[in-house]
Amino acid sequence: MYDAPANKQSVDQSNQKITARNVQVFYGDKQALRDVSVDIEDRTVTAFIGPSGCGKSTFLRCLNRMNDTVAIARVEGDIRLDGEDIYHPMVDPVQLRAKVGMVFQKPNPFPKSIYDNVAYGPKIHGLTRSKSELDGIVEESLKRAALWNEVKDRLQESGTGLSGGQQQRLCIARAVATGPEVLLMDEPCSALDPIATAQVEELIDDLRQNYSVVIVTHSMQQAARVSQKTAFFHLGNLVEYGETGTIFTNPQDPRTESYITGRIG
Amino acid sequence: MNVGILSIIVLALALCGFVVGRNRALQSVKGDARKLHSLPVYHGQTVALFVTVPAVLMMAVWLVAQPMVIEARIVGQLGDAVAADPVASKLAMEDVSRIADGLDALQAATGLSDDEIGDMRSDLSDIRGRLAEVGVALGSEVRPEIFSMAKSLRGMQQTGATMMTALVLMLAVGGLALGILRIEGDFRARNVAESFFMWLLVAAAGVAILTTIGIVLSLFSETMRFFSVHPASDFFFGLTWNPQFRGGSDLGIIPLLWGTLYITFVAMIVAAPIGIFAAIYTAEYASPRVRSVVKPLIEVIAGIPTVVFGLFALVTVGPFLRDYFAVPFGLGTSGSSVLTAGLVIGILNIPFVSSLTDDIINAVPQSLRDGSYGLGATKSETIKKVILPAALPGIVGAVLLATSRAIGETMIVTMGAGAAAKLDLNPFEAMTTITVKIVSQLTGDLAFDSPETLVAFALGSSLFVITLGLNVFALWIVRKYREQYE
Numbered sequence A: 001m002y003d004a005p006a007n008k009q010s011v012d013q014s015n016q017k018i019t020a021r022n023v024q025v026f027y028g029d030k031q032a033l034r035d036v037s038v039d040i041e042d043r044t045v046t047a048f049i050g051p052s053g054c055g056k057s058t059f060l061r062c063l064n065r066m067n068d069t070v071a072i073a074r075v076e077g078d079i080r081l082d083g084e085d086i087y088h089p090m091v092d093p094v095q096l097r098a099k100v101g102m103v104f105q106k107p108n109p110f111p112k113s114i115y116d117n118v119a120y121g122p123k124i125h126g127l128t129r130s131k132s133e134l135d136g137i138v139e140e141s142l143k144r145a146a147l148w149n150e151v152k153d154r155l156q157e158s159g160t161g162l163s164g165g166q167q168q169r170l171c172i173a174r175a176v177a178t179g180p181e182v183l184l185m186d187e188p189c190s191a192l193d194p195i196a197t198a199q200v201e202e203l204i205d206d207l208r209q210n211y212s213v214v215i216v217t218h219s220m221q222q223a224a225r226v227s228q229k230t231a232f233f234h235l236g237n238l239v240e241y242g243e244t245g246t247i248f249t250n251p252q253d254p255r256t257e258s259y260i261t262g263r264i265g
Numbered sequence B: 001m002n003v004g005i006l007s008i009i010v011l012a013l014a015l016c017g018f019v020v021g022r023n024r025a026l027q028s029v030k031g032d033a034r035k036l037h038s039l040p041v042y043h044g045q046t047v048a049l050f051v052t053v054p055a056v057l058m059m060a061v062w063l064v065a066q067p068m069v070i071e072a073r074i075v076g077q078l079g080d081a082v083a084a085d086p087v088a089s090k091l092a093m094e095d096v097s098r099i100a101d102g103l104d105a106l107q108a109a110t111g112l113s114d115d116e117i118g119d120m121r122s123d124l125s126d127i128r129g130r131l132a133e134v135g136v137a138l139g140s141e142v143r144p145e146i147f148s149m150a151k152s153l154r155g156m157q158q159t160g161a162t163m164m165t166a167l168v169l170m171l172a173v174g175g176l177a178l179g180i181l182r183i184e185g186d187f188r189a190r191n192v193a194e195s196f197f198m199w200l201l202v203a204a205a206g207v208a209i210l211t212t213i214g215i216v217l218s219l220f221s222e223t224m225r226f227f228s229v230h231p232a233s234d235f236f237f238g239l240t241w242n243p244q245f246r247g248g249s250d251l252g253i254i255p256l257l258w259g260t261l262y263i264t265f266v267a268m269i270v271a272a273p274i275g276i277f278a279a280i281y282t283a284e285y286a287s288p289r290v291r292s293v294v295k296p297l298i299e300v301i302a303g304i305p306t307v308v309f310g311l312f313a314l315v316t317v318g319p320f321l322r323d324y325f326a327v328p329f330g331l332g333t334s335g336s337s338v339l340t341a342g343l344v345i346g347i348l349n350i351p352f353v354s355s356l357t358d359d360i361i362n363a364v365p366q367s368l369r370d371g372s373y374g375l376g377a378t379k380s381e382t383i384k385k386v387i388l389p390a391a392l393p394g395i396v397g398a399v400l401l402a403t404s405r406a407i408g409e410t411m412i413v414t415m416g417a418g419a420a421a422k423l424d425l426n427p428f429e430a431m432t433t434i435t436v437k438i439v440s441q442l443t444g445d446l447a448f449d450s451p452e453t454l455v456a457f458a459l460g461s462s463l464f465v466i467t468l469g470l471n472v473f474a475l476w477i478v479r480k481y482r483e484q485y486e
């Protein structure tokens, strides 16, 4: 219902950016995700909702193989990005993560200057040829993350000296600067005030022109505002997945209905 | 009564105070502990503190002050001529206390009464012979005035001890009574205990600081004595180190400083990279299983005594370097060399650097690694660009700490680099360091106030200033690059 006309045109080709089939995740002996199958579409915002501890972050971290860095985590099932198995032994997780960017639940700016935080990705991937080009990317990314006006005079100050909400927007700018095809955002607005939240939502809507965005959120309103697709997780299961409008107005599963009306979670 | 028994009595009183105080606190509210401001235990504790703290403080002060007061009095009695000359009064005082100790031993061995000892006279009874029997050898015949001094010293010591016992016991009993009388339901015993523990901690910190100040002061005062008998410019700028037994020595610090810095430099060239790389491996790359084996294995090095390292330098590294490098390349024929000592000190310091660095790297939050990996950085990029910069202040601190240790190392240098003070660039030459020379100057047979001995203190002060400078520098770096996480 929020679809822009440009988006509608591109729907005709194969529109699946990421396809996940029967994904299981174990932390040691404990199973955190059961049989999750989802198709994430290109140029679409997909929202993951569900009560705390249901496995939203876990699933998000499967999509760019961040779970590889957790020693006890084990992922089973099949996840494909543009038709290629991302857990195939030949796939380099480092390159995958350059394509599938991530904003974490807790802001984690590097203890470097604001500028260097944003320039980090472009530098390691050699995305720019000159200093002025890099300056341009930094400015552009900070603007898209709605942080530029607050930091344009202090780009050389440490990123850790910013407020929590500013840090989170810095992390968003950092992820955007790398130019990912898919952006995974784990509760990006949980530390933000309503104004910054609105700006980030605008950014997400803007990113949808070119990328696919997956956002985890605890705010039903936010999911309804920014996403076209919504997935509802509960206790490690994917309960329901579909058009955001349908999920919120006409949920098929009683658990979904109880959650969105505030009875569980 | 001796100090041990006195302490036991005070402790026993404190224990009584604890039990009585606790019970009385309970009684004062008719057994209902909820009505007390503080738990009964705190009341007991407070009474015990009232008993011990003043008594123990008094005992400590008395034990320190008594010998000083007595000495001042005795020296006063020796006459103005002796009192004015510090050396003479010190010697006289030593005689007096030796004889007094001898009399104590005699009394213990033969069971003479105090009166009989008081009646002894140095010109009549054979004091020297009798003291020799109980194992106290005196150099010369005992002079009568010294002997009577010794007797009065014993007298003063005895009165002093009696007075101290009486005072301490009075304080303990008084504290007990006061503590018990103060107990009532509203008494804030918990706060008293709280502030007591604060002062205890303050005192502990104070002891540490005061000892440091004391050490520095004594070091510097001896150094000043050295500079009063030897020109400071010769010491600081002299290019030769050549102490003579008959005076007229060249005591220039430069060759020693050069040796110290050269050896330390070689040691850190070995220890810093290997230690840091080993730490990066154990902290970032090693699986938990490998890590649990490798880390302790590296740290075993730290448990080897430095003398053993010295042997290693002497019999293995030294000859190896000489036979395979120095001699074939015509760089020297000495088994002891800067390179030998530097290498071995470097090896000694590897676990130091690596285990500190490992801890520091582990303290970098996982979220920073996630952030970097999430942007598509590789492991080594993450380490180079995020982890090491974040850990840098700590790593610099670790390296400088290891440097201080290398500078202060003595045993390995003695055995590995020799004792020849030389200014030379060739790392295959024998050289020596400040610490080695401090030891050799102090263990010589020279008079204690000759410049050749006193120079040890000047060397010590210089070493202290260098290490202090190093630490200040480390702090400065840490401040400059401090970047807090989150």
Ligand SMILES: Nc1ncnc2c1ncn2[C@@H]1O[C@H](COP(=O)(O)OP(=O)(O)OP(=O)(O)O)[C@@H](O)[C@H]1O
Residues within 6 Å of the ligand: A027, A032, A051, A052, A053, A054, A055, A056, A057, A058, A059, A070, A072, A105
């Ligand atoms: N590193 C880990 N080690 C062990 N268990 C983990 C780990 N990370 C997550 N889990 C477990 O996996 C389950 C899902 O966690 P996850 O972080 O995905 O929840 P979430 O849906 O993101 O919750 P929230 O909304 O609170 O962020 C939880 O039961 C959690 O305890």
Ligand SMILES: [Mg+2]
Residues within 6 Å of the ligand: A056, A057, A058, A105, A186
């Ligand atoms: Mg989460």
